[in-house]
Amino acid sequence: MMDALLLAxxxxxxxxTFHILFPTISIGMGWLLxxxxxxxxxxxxxxxxxxxxxxxxxxxxxxxxxxxTFALGVVSGITMSFxxxxxxxxxxxxxxxxxxxxxxxxxxxxxxxxxxxxxxMLFGHGKVSERVHLMSTFFVAFGTTLSAFWILALNSWMxxxxxxEIVDGVYHVKSWFDVVFNPSFPYxxxxxxxxxxxxxxxxxxxLSSWQLLRGVAQRSAPRVLRVGLTLAALLIPxxxxxxxxxxLNTLHHQPAKIAAVEGVWDTxxxxxxxxxxxxxxxxxxxxxxxxxxxxxxxxxxxxxxGEIKGLNDFRDRHPPxxxxxxxxxxxxxxxxxxxxxxWLGWWLYRRVLWRAERLPRALLWFFAGMTISGWIATVAGxxxxxxxxxxxxxxxxxxxxxxxxxVPSAMxxxxxxxxxxLYLALIVAYVSVLKxxxxxxxxxxxxxxxxxAAGAATxxxxxxxxxxxx
Amino acid sequence: MDVxxxxxxxxxxxxxxxxxxxxxxxxxxxxxxxxxxxxxRATDAExxxxxxxxxxxxxxxxxxxxxxxxxxxxAFPKAHGLVLGELYLPVALMLVGLTLRGVAFDFRVKAKDxxxxxxxxxxxxxxxxxxxxxxxMLGRYVSGFGTGWNYPLFAxxxxxxxxxAYVLMGAxxxxxxxxxxxxxxxxxxxxxxxxxxxxxxxxxSMATPWVSATVRTRWFALPEVIALAAIPLMSxxxxxxxRGLLATRHVRGPVCWLPFVLLVIVFVLGFxxxxxxxxxxxxxxxxxxxxxxxxxEALKVILxxxxxxxxxxxxxxVFSYRVxxxxxGELKYA
Numbered sequence: 001m002m003d004a005l006l007l008a009x010x011x012x013x014x015x016x017t018f019h020i021l022f023p024t025i026s027i028g029m030g031w032l033l034x035x036x037x038x039x040x041x042x043x044x045x046x047x048x049x050x051x052x053x054x055x056x057x058x059x060x061x062x063x064x065x066x067x068x069t070f071a072l073g074v075v076s077g078i079t080m081s082f083x084x085x086x087x088x089x090x091x092x093x094x095x096x097x098x099x100x101x102x103x104x105x106x107x108x109x110x111x112x113x114x115x116x117x118x119x120x121m122l123f124g125h126g127k128v129s130e131r132v133h134l135m136s137t138f139f140v141a142f143g144t145t146l147s148a149f150w151i152l153a154l155n156s157w158m159x160x161x162x163x164x165e166i167v168d169g170v171y172h173v174k175s176w177f178d179v180v181f182n183p184s185f186p187y188x189x190x191x192x193x194x195x196x197x198x199x200x201x202x203x204x205x206x207l208s209s210w211q212l213l214r215g216v217a218q219r220s221a222p223r224v225l226r227v228g229l230t231l232a233a234l235l236i237p238x239x240x241x242x243x244x245x246x247x248l249n250t251l252h253h254q255p256a257k258i259a260a261v262e263g264v265w266d267t268x269x270x271x272x273x274x275x276x277x278x279x280x281x282x283x284x285x286x287x288x289x290x291x292x293x294x295x296x297x298x299x300x301x302x303x304x305x306g307e308i309k310g311l312n313d314f315r316d317r318h319p320p321x322x323x324x325x326x327x328x329x330x331x332x333x334x335x336x337x338x339x340x341x342x343w344l345g346w347w348l349y350r351r352v353l354w355r356a357e358r359l360p361r362a363l364l365w366f367f368a369g370m371t372i373s374g375w376i377a378t379v380a381g382x383x384x385x386x387x388x389x390x391x392x393x394x395x396x397x398x399x400x401x402x403x404x405x406x407v408p409s410a411m412x413x414x415x416x417x418x419x420x421x422l423y424l425a426l427i428v429a430y431v432s433v434l435k436x437x438x439x440x441x442x443x444x445x446x447x448x449x450x451x452x453a454a455g456a457a458t459x460x461x462x463x464x465x466x467x468x469x470x
Numbered sequence: 471m472d473v474x475x476x477x478x479x480x481x482x483x484x485x486x487x488x489x490x491x492x493x494x495x496x497x498x499x500x501x502x503x504x505x506x507x508x509x510x511r512a513t514d515a516e517x518x519x520x521x522x523x524x525x526x527x528x529x530x531x532x533x534x535x536x537x538x539x540x541x542x543x544x545a546f547p548k549a550h551g552l553v554l555g556e557l558y559l560p561v562a563l564m565l566v567g568l569t570l571r572g573v574a575f576d577f578r579v580k581a582k583d584x585x586x587x588x589x590x591x592x593x594x595x596x597x598x599x600x601x602x603x604x605x606x607m608l609g610r611y612v613s614g615f616g617t618g619w620n621y622p623l624f625a626x627x628x629x630x631x632x633x634x635a636y637v638l639m640g641a642x643x644x645x646x647x648x649x650x651x652x653x654x655x656x657x658x659x660x661x662x663x664x665x666x667x668x669x670x671x672x673x674x675s676m677a678t679p680w681v682s683a684t685v686r687t688r689w690f691a692l693p694e695v696i697a698l699a700a701i702p703l704m705s706x707x708x709x710x711x712x713r714g715l716l717a718t719r720h721v722r723g724p725v726c727w728l729p730f731v732l733l734v735i736v737f738v739l740g741f742x743x744x745x746x747x748x749x750x751x752x753x754x755x756x757x758x759x760x761x762x763x764x765x766x767e768a769l770k771v772i773l774x775x776x777x778x779x780x781x782x783x784x785x786x787x788v789f790s791y792r793v794x795x796x797x798x799g800e801l802k803y804a
Contacts, residue, residue: 068576074529075572079565081536085543086558089551092543097768100544104772107533107540108779115533116786119526120793127793172765405551407558415562422566426573433580 004409005401008087011416015079016386017379018423022073024378027148027193028200029066030141032227033059033121037137041130050219057220061441062204065434067122072430074115079419081107087412090403091393095171098164098179099154106150114143145193152192156185158394159385160253166397183253187246188385194239195381198338199374201235204228205345206371207438209364212356217441222356225367229349232342240335244299250388251300254395255309256318257388261328262296263289263321266310271296276329279321284312319390327383334377341370372431480773481763484545485752487776488538493741495534496604497639497734502528504640506571506597507633508659509590516652517590521575523647523798526790528575532568544772546762549752556615557607564603570596598633605632612744613681614754624674624681631670635737638663642712642730645721647798653722660729661716668709671740675702678747684755685747701743708732708739 036059043052081103084092092099120128120136128136157163163178164171173179205228211221251258259265263274263286273295277286297306311318345367352358393400502524512520543550554561570592578589609625641660645653679686689698712729715721721729748754752762763769 064580068573068580070529071572071576074532075565075569078532078536078568081539081543082554082561082565085539085550085554086561089555092547092550096544096547097765100547100764100768101771101775104540104544105775107537108775108783111533111536112530112779112783113786115529116783116790118529119790123526124793170765172767173771176771405555407555411558415559418562418566422569426569429573429577429581433577436582437580 004407004412005404007409007412007416008404008407009400011412011419012083012087013386014416014420014423015076015083017382018427019073019076019080020378020382021375021427022069022076023144023148024196024199024375025069025203026066026073027144027196029062029069029203030137030144032200032204032231033062033066034134034137034141035227036062037134041134051223054219054223057217057441058224061217061220061437062224063122064437065203067118068430068433070114070118072426076423077111086407087405088393088400088403089405091398094169094398094403095394097170097172098157101173102150102154102157102180106147110143110147110150112143114140114147117143148192148196149189152189153180153182153185156188157182159188159389160184161394161397184246184249187242187249190242191239191246191381194235194242195374195378197235198232198239199378201228201232201342202338202370202374203372205232205342205367206369206373207434209367210371210435210438211441212359213361213364213368214439216439220441222354225356226349226354229342229346232338233346236335236339236342240339243332243335248300250385251308254388256311256314257324257384258300259309259311259314260319260321260324260388261384262300262308263325264296264308264310266312267307268310269297269307270294270305271300271308273299274325277325279325281320281322317391317396319388323387324384327380327387331377331380331384334373334380337370338373338377341366477766478760480766480769481545481759482750483773484541484763484769485749485759488541488545489741489745491534491538491541493738495531495538496741497737498527498531498534500636500737501639501643501730502531503571503597503601503633504636504638505643506593506640507601507637508640508644508656509594509597511655511659512652516655519648519652519798520644521578521593523644525575526794528572530787530790532572541772545764545769546752546759547764549757549762552753552757553611557610560603560606560610564600564607567596567599567601567603571600572596601633601636602629605629608632612678612685612748612754614684614751614756616681620681624677627670627677628674631667631674634663634667634670635733638667638712639730639733639737642733646727646730649722649797653726657716657721660712664709664713664716671705671709682747682754684751688747698743698746701739705736705739708736 036055040052040055040059043055046052084103117136117139120133121140124133124136157179160183162182163173163175163180165174166172204224208217208221208224208228211217212225247258260279262271263277263279264271265284265286270293272291272293274286274289274291276288276290278288279286294304297308298304300306300308311321345363348363349356349359389395391399391401393403505520505524509517509520539550542553574589574593574596578586578593581589606625606629609628610621612628613621613624615621638660641656641663644656645660648656679689689695709732712732715725715729715732750758750760752759
């Protein structure tokens, strides 16, 4: 039987991994929907009917994606609000005075805002004016971003705690400003919002490429592809710069995390960049190293002979290097692939004057293959930062083992299996429904039109003007 | 009021806030869970109307649960660990249920037609699982997590009664939001659910003082008992009025909203009775609200945010219900 701590961590990791997939999409997608809607409103009275309806089609299709994504985010978020207590009761008892208000403000200011206006955004057409509808869309988008603000403030505080004082083992706030704007917060927040934008950009690019390959969504897919590629090409260089700054910030505040990421066991000057290795925690050394001399020092300290502290300096205060080493390389690898894909793709698309039918099919296949690349990079990045905080739950101050619950491990194990089965099934369902929706957008839109016609004829409560916008 | 006493009142304020969010949750998610539990009785066309009637609201309804648990977590961290530790398994089952129904709701209209039936079944199953788990948790919580043969029995009774109450709420919601044949059927569903719901309520009211000595002394102390008698009396009158209305034609006319509103009143009364029984404990006989509360500084910070945001939340909740007022038309993404 595995110990309760490990099971509790696995259960929480499973849930938080599942959860982050959906906010990662909905944070960026809210703003993209606002953009699509705004483009439709701008073009609807113009001469180019195809363009106008392309934007409307895009809005309608991606709204459905958003609704599905949001629902999954809500239900997995509810699960999380319970698991704080079931899995880590000691956490709230110790730092409740800090974590509590941050989580409370997330629910009060952001969660309600999104959920409250979502109904109007999704189903309110014809019932409210265009302006009110656009405002509702804005509130939803703003709410998701505000949500990210509070959650990342708390997460960053757990990584680089500041602005608190400890009285009899309980944490109290000295300065809310220092708690919220703790040293790693600005970098982490920017990094995550950009990650969300990139995830959406590749989702747009990938699914619209898939639609072009299947010959569906002719009006919207070429436009969405252009938006996706442009957004990706704009965001990825910014993300690389922000990621580098975030890394330097981590080196300053959490050197053990960086040592694990780089696979450095003994403190050294002019540390090489390991392209591949298998860190062995038992023997405290790396196997099968493939390295570029001095490059790690250059990247991290911007000096060829800069010093990097090794894991042996931290002994029982460092994370397990193996998962960090690989998760970091997965994230950076995908980031570089994103850079190449988006710049090359944008340039090629522009060269054919944004005429999607002239793009080579192989390129569209490649874009389609990149559809969920943002997910993988985001999850890998979160593994680096979260596993990298271990063995602490609040870095340097509170150990994870000290806040775990007394629930018997058999019960945690049983519910872990239950959650894992559910999450795997839901991810499969989500991805297959996205693919299905992408392939059948016209049928779905037509179905809506039929329903609308039937509804307008039979339903007396629908305002007469509700069909006016089509 | 001096500072000391304000600090002492703060936990009470938060207990009230938590109770209020839980009450709003039980009422609002109650009707949409109830509608979910009626799914298997509806025809395929009616299923779409059922879903459409709760479509714009369910996300926001569930947010009240997050707020309630959030306040428990934030304002009473010791109680949060204790309560959720005791309820570990039913919480997990409820979450699975809520997850299934939440996603089934969205998947059913987007998946292949051949899969729609499966999602509908999951929607029904998830709603039922969540409601039963909530009933069990309520039963365990009210009795202070007592051990002994009678306690699980008590919890099991509530695990049956609460879903019945939700079904009745769901049916009266449909009476209010639909018309024609479906409305007629909703009236029948409400009639069927009425008796077990009321039976459960009576049984529980009798059993509660039996499983808890604290509640017993609370309820039957003179002279409070006279004032307290208003709660069961008013509940009884409201429930009888619901039954009476269901038997008339008027329920399908201009007063179609009345059974739902009467049930909301019953829920509010039940909640007040519960609050009176438990106060000043956050976990009956184990932890008072002052023992469990966070520091006054932290509570003040949250109270500040609450004072600003709760009126705003109330505002746009009212806005959303106004936008979707009246009978449910077809629901489509715009």
